[in-house]
Each structure stands twice: as structure tokens, then as C-alpha cells.
Amino acid sequence: MVTGKINHTEILSVAEAGLSKTKQIYQDRTRRVKELKAEGKKVIGYLDIYPVLEMLTALDLVPYRILGDMREPITKADTCLPTVVCPFLRSVMDLGLKGKYNFLDGVVMAHGCEVSEKTAHIWRTYLNPSYAHFIDTPHTTHAAAQRQHKELLKDFKRTLESFTGKELSIEKLKEAIKIHNEQRALVRELYDLKKPDPPLISGVETLQVMVALASLPVAEGNELLRQVISEVKQRKDGPAKKPARLLVWGSIIDDIALIDMMESIGADVVMDDTVLGSRAYFSPVALTADPLDGLAHRYLVELKSPRTFRETVLSETKRKDYMTDLENRFGYLKDYAREWKVNGVILQALRYCDIHGYEVPGLKDYLASIGLPSIYLEHDYSEAALAQLRTRVQAFLEVIS
Numbered sequence: 001m002v003t004g005k006i007n008h009t010e011i012l013s014v015a016e017a018g019l020s021k022t023k024q025i026y027q028d029r030t031r032r033v034k035e036l037k038a039e040g041k042k043v044i045g046y047l048d049i050y051p052v053l054e055m056l057t058a059l060d061l062v063p064y065r066i067l068g069d070m071r072e073p074i075t076k077a078d079t080c081l082p083t084v085v086c087p088f089l090r091s092v093m094d095l096g097l098k099g100k101y102n103f104l105d106g107v108v109m110a111h112g113c114e115v116s117e118k119t120a121h122i123w124r125t126y127l128n129p130s131y132a133h134f135i136d137t138p139h140t141t142h143a144a145a146q147r148q149h150k151e152l153l154k155d156f157k158r159t160l161e162s163f164t165g166k167e168l169s170i171e172k173l174k175e176a177i178k179i180h181n182e183q184r185a186l187v188r189e190l191y192d193l194k195k196p197d198p199p200l201i202s203g204v205e206t207l208q209v210m211v212a213l214a215s216l217p218v219a220e221g222n223e224l225l226r227q228v229i230s231e232v233k234q235r236k237d238g239p240a241k242k243p244a245r246l247l248v249w250g251s252i253i254d255d256i257a258l259i260d261m262m263e264s265i266g267a268d269v270v271m272d273d274t275v276l277g278s279r280a281y282f283s284p285v286a287l288t289a290d291p292l293d294g295l296a297h298r299y300l301v302e303l304k305s306p307r308t309f310r311e312t313v314l315s316e317t318k319r320k321d322y323m324t325d326l327e328n329r330f331g332y333l334k335d336y337a338r339e340w341k342v343n344g345v346i347l348q349a350l351r352y353c354d355i356h357g358y359e360v361p362g363l364k365d366y367l368a369s370i371g372l373p374s375i376y377l378e379h380d381y382s383e384a385a386l387a388q389l390r391t392r393v394q395a396f397l398e399v400i401s
Ligand code: SF4
Pocket: 086, 087, 088, 089, 112, 113, 114, 115, 116, 251, 252, 350, 352, 353, 354, 355, 356
């Protein structure tokens, strides 16, 4: 993720709306939250897709997603994290230790993977924020796990109330759920604009929108999305038609470099299944009488991430076998491929990311079974890796185009 390398003169000369505003926020994502802080708002950083953002919004706290910076050399994180762990989290910790997240008033992190839990505890110990909370999100979707998750959200609510000195009422929480669901629906609408051939918005532009959303209060993000959708529908200079329509699956992508590389050599990235993309937005929260029920269910059961184990549900006549299990785990990707007319899948995982790495053999088998070609790329969250990846992606595009 690019931070701090901006030409302010150039930025100020561009009208602040729609895609140009998105690009500005992507290049300088702290600007808006720092303004909000100056107005007296409190900004809470969060990692991954498991912290329940609705609770922050309901208490007038500004959620701000903590991202890494693949362009910044890691020079400090090795003091507290081993070198053989996720390079994204090493980058996150490195930025934290360098004071790049000092503007945060607090943090909430959850169990996305083992190293993210470790990072949460190290962040609290080394950076000592005024507010720090960890949600130990369960690993299964069983009824007991769902009940436990609801209890964990009650704890989270209590600590937020104590931090803000305000009560988090049911009404406020319901309102916050509505506004976050509105964002989810708008993101769906944005992704629908990627279904035509050629798509109306590129993969690079889409990622810039997603990074911008992760940097703004939800209501401002919704306004930005409306502007982008309206602009994209009307513009005449969208992406060109290209022979490859790719779905990109896997570890977090928070910098446009990887997608830009793919789109510069003959592909349109029309769909993704990553935590800064569709995975974070495609599941709305059900409006339940006790809003914690809908939230606990959505953040544990509805979010489709390989970090959560799902039992294969079988009809009485069906026996459990490998392909049925794969269908249960990856069937939604077949739907994505059909709706977005995908003709190739890039499976990418950051080095040492077990959560995604372990999923690859089964996912490759599944994609082969439905006739979708795929390629697996492992990379180290650095610009240096791009040249080698480019050669491999180029060869893959020649095969599928
Ligand atoms: S990329 Fe993998 S290892 Fe890194 S934070 Fe995400 S799930 Fe964890």
C-alpha cells in the first residue's frame, strides 16, 4: 500500500469526486481521518475482516483498516516477529513500530490466522494503545461456536462502552447495520459493472475504491461509491476488451502493483475473492431482533474465508466424498466465474500464509473439475517479486487466451 509518496500540488488540482477522489485517497489514505481527528473524532484501527465494524460506527468511532506497505523495506519488525511469517503482517508491524499508525486512538483485531493473533498481542505490548481489544473469533460454524461468538461480541461491546463512556443501544446498532449493509449493496453494484465485456471499471480502479472505503467513515464511503458508480456508468474511456477475464483469489492485495501487472499484459481482472475485495462485502448482516445475533452469524458463518472450518452438509442420499466437499467449500467461485464470465483464475498466496496455501491443492482440483484453468503464484509482498510473476502470468494468459 502506498503511503506518503504524493505530489500535493497535483492532487489539489484534481476535482475531488468519484474516481479521482478515490485515487487521491488511495495515495494518501490518512488525510481524511486526520481531519476527522482534528474535529474531535476517535479513529480505531482494525485488521482483517473479522472485527465487527458496526459497533464502532454505532458509537461514532471511525473504523480505519490497518494495511501494510509493500514498497517500504521492513527494518524494525524483526525485533518482535519472526522472519518466517506472513510478510504483510511483518509490514503492518513494521509500520506500527515506525509510528505510521500513531494517529490511531485504539485498535481492534481478531483471530484471522495464528500470526494475526500474535500480531494483535505484540501490537498491544509494544505500542500500548489507549484502547486495544482482541476478538478470538471461533474456527468452526457449529451452534456452540456461534453462541460463543455472540458472547465475544458482548465483551467487545462492553469494552467499547467503557472506552467511549457511551451506551451502545440496540437502536444505534441497528442503524449502523443498515448503513454498513448499504455499503455492501453498493459494492455489489460496483462489481456488477465488471460483468460486461469489456468491464466498465478496471481491476486497478476497483482496488483503489476498496482501499478508499477502508480509509473512510462508512457514510462517506457510501457517498464515494455512489459517485464512482454514476461516473463509471457514464464514461466512455473504460478498460479495453482483453482476451483474458481473470478472477484473483487468495491472500490480501492492498497495493495495485500486482493487478496492474496483470492488466498491462492482456487481462481484465473482473472478479476477486480476497479480503480487501468481494470477500469483505458480499455477505450482508441479517436484521435480527437482537442485532448481536445477526452480527455474530454474519461475521462467523456468512464470511467465506478458508480460516473457518465448514462441515459439508449432505442430503440423506448423498455420501460424503472429496468432490462433494470441494463443491461445498468452493461452489460460490463457480457462480462468480459464470456471472463475471471468467476464463482463468489466479490463485495467489503470500509466502508463509498457511490459511491460503493449504487451500490451493483442493481448489485447483475443484477448478479443474469445472473446466476453469488456474495458476498458483506465491510471492513475498514486494515489488521485486513482480518481474518473475509477470513471466508466469504471461505464460498463463497465452494458454487461456
Ligand atoms: S495473508 Fe495469510 S498469513 Fe497473512 S494475515 Fe492474511 S491469512 Fe494471515
